[in-house]
Amino acid sequence: MTQLEIELLIIKSVTELQDHSGREPVVVTSDTTPLEDLEDFDSLNGVEVTVEIFERMQLDIEFNNIFVLDAKPLSIKQAASRIGEQILKGKNH
Numbered sequence: 001m002t003q004l005e006i007e008l009l010i011i012k013s014v015t016e017l018q019d020h021s022g023r024e025p026v027v028v029t030s031d032t033t034p035l036e037d038l039e040d041f042d043s044l045n046g047v048e049v050t051v052e053i054f055e056r057m058q059l060d061i062e063f064n065n066i067f068v069l070d071a072k073p074l075s076i077k078q079a080a081s082r083i084g085e086q087i088l089k090g091k092n093h
């Protein structure tokens with residue numbers, strides 16, 4: 001799976017979560033930082049999206065929130081990169 005494919009999967013999951021939560025629709029891009037840019041998107045939502053992404057990709061979860069690294073909020077692009085690293089790590093074992 002490419003970086004772009006992972007980004008699109010995350011965007012879809014985040015958009016669906018926002019929609020199902022009854023929040024105002026917004027344009028979500030690779031540069032969106034959900035914890036900072038999206039109405040009422042919190043760390044619990046980040047965990048929900050993380051679990052969904054890892055289940056869809058059939059990966060073991062190494063971290064509980066793809067949108068946070070060392071207490072710093074990440075953009076979707078950064079989160080996708082983090083998942084890509086996880087995939088490569090898995091292929092090397």
